[in-house]
Amino acid sequence: MCLVLFFLCFALAAVLETSAQNNISVKCDQYDEFHEPRSEEAASKVAALRVTQVENQDHYVLNISWAINIDASIEKLQSTVIESPSGDVICSYVPSIAKTNLTGLEQIWFYYLSNVNPGLETITVYNLPLPLLGHGLYETVSVWVSKRTDRTTPLVTTAVVSAPSTESTEPEPKRTNILIVFLGVLAALVALSFCFVIRHICGPKIATGFGLKILLPPPMAPVPVLIVYPAENSAFQLVIVELAEFLHCHGGCKVAIDLWQQEKIAEQGPMRWLAEQVRAADCVLIVSPQAKNTSSELCFSNPQNNLPEMPIPAAAHDLYPLILNMVASQAKNASHLSKFWVLQLNKKKRSHELPLELSTCTTFCLMKDLNKLCKKIHSQTSDREKLSYLQFRQRVYYSENRTTKLRQAVESHRGKWPSNSKKNYLLTPEGSPV
Template identity: 30%
Template sequence: MSLVLLSLAALCQGALSQEPTIQCGSENGPSPEWLVSHTLTPGDLRDLRVEPVVTKSSSILMNISWILRADASIRFLKATKICVSGKSNVQSYGCVRCNYTEAFQTQTRPSGGKWTFSYIGFSVELNTQYFIGAHNIPNANMNDDSPSLSVNFTSPGCLDHLMKYKTQCIQAGRSVLNGWLPLLLAPLAALWMLAVGICLLRRHERISTSFPTTTLLPPIKVLVVYPPEICFHHTVCNFTEFLQNHCRSEVILDKWQRKKIAEMGLVQWLTTQKQAAEKVIFLLSNDVNPVCDGTCGKSKGSHHENAQDLFPLAFNLFCSDLRSQTHLQKYLVVYFREAETKDDYNALNVCPRYYLMKDAAALCTKLLHAERQALVGKRLKACHSLSSV
């Protein structure tokens, strides 16, 4: 009798258990799980699709749907992160994180179908190229292959049956017509568009909170300065790639702006870039790689001469900022091995120092914190300008 009761209780509990759903919110920086090492992580997605949809407020948003891969690693799945970048007259970037409300107990739905989810968000603009990438969380550990899935999507113009509901297309009106008919219908069309605009505005105000919005933060500008003995291809390029891919940084290098340096002069270029950058990183290493000499070259007019001229100039600008604590916070020192700074540049010891790859997570956190501070500073400056009008 007891065995029968236990079996019935198990069946009832299984019937009452809820299937996982998603709760989505904005997450533009790196996920917290990226900073922690995981023994086991989930695999990649099986499918990712994107299509535009019209909301009740006549807004055009992306309907992003994905299918989970049916394997044993689904038990370790906590969330799925989706990032969207748009390229048109204005570039945009934003990410959303969708947490699963329940742990996955089975590789497929109890009904036998695959686990499928969808998220509606990210505004679709006219004639814009979008790159949509998605990966599961917790993601792969640092220096491991990170499984992800991506698709491209290009939005059409006003002639599309969905995009015609965009405000720009509605304001353009009745253009497909020609001859005398537009002249007769112009007053009526103007009144109709005004009424539609007022109606859409009121409806948009009532239900605009139904869909989450994503704040698109610009990447932080980082000026990287390095001494001539560091190999550009083996060290500087790898470090630059790390900043761009993991720390949301827009890197400024003299190697990439030779034309501007020739036009402005090295001193003027360096002063301008130092003022524009939120952070200045002195990249140091006492490890001289013999392979580097053949790759980078030391011939007349080579990049070694430019780096040799740039590093002392950057160090002199740093020394001029030693008396200002505000300016001094802009500088960081990054090492590829633990070693003291040379006597000629021992003044850099007052700067925060990081060792790669041991302090990679801390370095990214520092740069992302500077990104938020820069955004707050721009908002405060804008508010001050409005209040003084």
């Protein structure tokens, strides 16, 4: 009980301190499509991400909270993007965090409330600008939203976080009275303390009798996936980057790829790194090179094309021949060979374009087999909680913005002009767009 009293005193001190602080407003707006800024001096990764389900009258909303570290990187921070199947938003800070006096703080939190559809929601949050290769800066959480009513309109809200300031300002007319805030916090802490005592002292059965329950299931473990590809050109490399980011952010996968582990490859060497990743992965996705197509480079290098230039890591030249040899060595072992899959960047399968070592592997095509690929990935695992979209819904809704980027990269690689038109990427169980 002493611990509870200490916590109450600490909360009172924090509330009183807040009364002398200014507010940083966060304005979150929906967007249909935009090109993410990338820079050599990128913003740091979101420090933490929490997604909780909140009951609001006849439906549920998600409280999406994220933390920003107070360090030198806030000088580069422009905005924060929140991606979800229910809609993507971009959040800007007013005034800029870098221009606010944050002395004494190590971290500040912001929140955004959104109405969502019942079912699985995968929330991805990241700061802008991204680095040139866009790796390692995403925070992703998957939650299951209970079905209560159909509401599809996202709720745009303005989040407020307190930040210290040396200047004194007049309180706003609508500002909540500090006494009411303190009493509310005190009542909430007393209620939480009461629930804690019932839960841990009186036993779980009594707690259930009081109506205490967990709204959210435990987070589901992502499926480890390894991506290996040949060293081709910038158009091909952009497809690889967008594919890896799609699987990592919205495919429920823990992606291993040379782009994101270049330092580890340099320490271990390509052969040792590849062997360890193959053992750890549930499936190995080998992207097959396409027949030489000069039109893809012409389309990619056109000055009117806004697609970013993608460098090719040196390890790609070594890893692809090594994976071919590894597949060839498993040719007589069907169980080991089953984890090696081939991905072609064609509308239809072209077996004659595959290397001989990959001719017996399961083959998928982008974008036609995208949904089928995700379903197959999650059907590989039987000893963990599977994250199969088709177990939750008859139809699958991916992040439209992320899927559009992948589609544009594939079209550019095929030598087409990437379409800027907004398409509905509600996918059927067979994997084709509706």
